[in-house]
Amino acid sequence: MSLVNAHNAHNAHNAHNAHNAHNAHNAHAGSGAASGVDAATLAQALIVARDALAPMGEVGVADTKDPQLDHAARLRRIEFPFAVSALLSELGEGLEVTADKNAFVISTAGGELVRITPPTPDNLETEAQLVAGYAELRAERLSEVLAQSQHIHPFFSAVLPMVPAWTPSLVLLIAVTEELATAMVQRAKLGFGLPRPHVLSPDILPMIACPGHSSFPSGHAAQAFAVAGVLSALTGKSSPQMTNPLDQMAARIAVNRTVAGLHYPCDSAAGAVLGIAVARWVLARAGAASETVEVSLEAEGWGGDAPGDTRDFHLPALWKAWEAKHHLKQGGTLQVGKAPMLASLWTEVTREWGERWG
Numbered sequence: 001m002s003l004v005n006a007h008n009a010h011n012a013h014n015a016h017n018a019h020n021a022h023n024a025h026n027a028h029a030g031s032g033a034a035s036g037v038d039a040a041t042l043a044q045a046l047i048v049a050r051d052a053l054a055p056m057g058e059v060g061v062a063d064t065k066d067p068q069l070d071h072a073a074r075l076r077r078i079e080f081p082f083a084v085s086a087l088l089s090e091l092g093e094g095l096e097v098t099a100d101k102n103a104f105v106i107s108t109a110g111g112e113l114v115r116i117t118p119p120t121p122d123n124l125e126t127e128a129q130l131v132a133g134y135a136e137l138r139a140e141r142l143s144e145v146l147a148q149s150q151h152i153h154p155f156f157s158a159v160l161p162m163v164p165a166w167t168p169s170l171v172l173l174i175a176v177t178e179e180l181a182t183a184m185v186q187r188a189k190l191g192f193g194l195p196r197p198h199v200l201s202p203d204i205l206p207m208i209a210c211p212g213h214s215s216f217p218s219g220h221a222a223q224a225f226a227v228a229g230v231l232s233a234l235t236g237k238s239s240p241q242m243t244n245p246l247d248q249m250a251a252r253i254a255v256n257r258t259v260a261g262l263h264y265p266c267d268s269a270a271g272a273v274l275g276i277a278v279a280r281w282v283l284a285r286a287g288a289a290s291e292t293v294e295v296s297l298e299a300e301g302w303g304g305d306a307p308g309d310t311r312d313f314h315l316p317a318l319w320k321a322w323e324a325k326h327h328l329k330q331g332g333t334l335q336v337g338k339a340p341m342l343a344s345l346w347t348e349v350t351r352e353w354g355e356r357w358g
Contacts (some may be wrong), residue, residue, distance in 0.1 A: 072344030080172065087176040088183070090339045091285055097184070099191025106184065106277065110334050114277035115296040118192050118216060119266045123300060124200060127264040127311050131197045131204055134259045138207050145260045148253050149208060152224055155253060159245045160231055166356040169348035170234070174227055181226040181278045185219045185271060192216050197264055206261030216299070218263045221254035221271025222278065229279025233288050234353055240276060242319045250275070251315035258313070265313035266302045272318055273297040273328065284336035286346035294331030301327030
């Protein structure tokens with residue numbers, strides 16, 4: 001499968017709405033916007049000015065020159081959504097994806113970055129009861145559920161202050177990480193095609209509109225744990241880790257999707273594992289690590305290491321499964337080469353982070 005497609009290029013701008021100011025039209029209309037002139041009026045004014053000033057015959061043309069900047073330097077000069085797309089393309093180099101009803105696998109040279117196998121129908125029936133039970137928390141978590149349906153960044157910024165003006169390279173890296181997680185999780189969803197909880201039981205009655213794509217794995221969990229993994233590496237924390245507040249926030253974001261009635265707990269477990277794998281790949285390609293480790297989840301066995309074999313998802317359950325290495329396993333080490341643009345971006349990320357307080 002080709003990792004990067006038109007869907008990702010189109011959706012890259014959704015990665016961080018704080019960067020809408022980077023849209024291409026704003027660069028052209030900046031002076032007009034600052035003075036309160038609307039785009040149509042400014043365009044008409046520029047037409048009049050050009051008609052008055054431009055020559056009637058041939059226009060002057062400067063000599064062309066070879067580019068003076070490398071890819072990484074030019075990357076910093078282009079609009080935010082297109083920078084995300086370029087980096088996403090580089091991240092996809094060396095990855096192969098296979099997805100069907102039996103397994104989702106991301107492979108790279110030397111092994112499998114991640115392998116996820118699905119739950120059984122009986123697993124889903126059991127977990128539907130857990131989803132119904134979580135409805136008791138809906139009123140309490142209403143504001144969280146609604147906010148996280150649109151953005152998860154503010155919740156990580158609350159844990160780890162990230163100001164776009166101080167750390168623009170980090171905002172870009174997080175956006176790319178989220179987009180890779182989204183691309184992978186959507187491919188997995190298409191392969192597995194598992195029904196949402198309210199499809200199995202009309203008594204679930206989700207509290208918000210349910211997306212059209214299928215349930216397994218959870219995209220919010222994948223994004224959240226991918227972001228937590230990258231931010232953890234930047235700040236010297238281990239991830240996943242029980243005491244890591246970034247992982248705690250990621251798990252809460254994931255659980256809130258079950259509270260809303262949109263996901264089974266095993267969706268969050270699979271999303272978390274995929275997010276962890278994505279974060280490790282991003283960090284390795286960026287040169288923050290020279291290698292990554294294979295990871296796999298057998299969702300049928302999820303909960304087998306929990307007290308009473310409950311199939312619920314929360315950070316302690318993930319951590320226990322991570323340590324037990326029964327159904328959630330780590331495999332061999334994969335050597336990963338640096339990607340030039342990502343490596344340059346990581347250098348800027350660490351520099352900006354060190355200087356963020358001025």
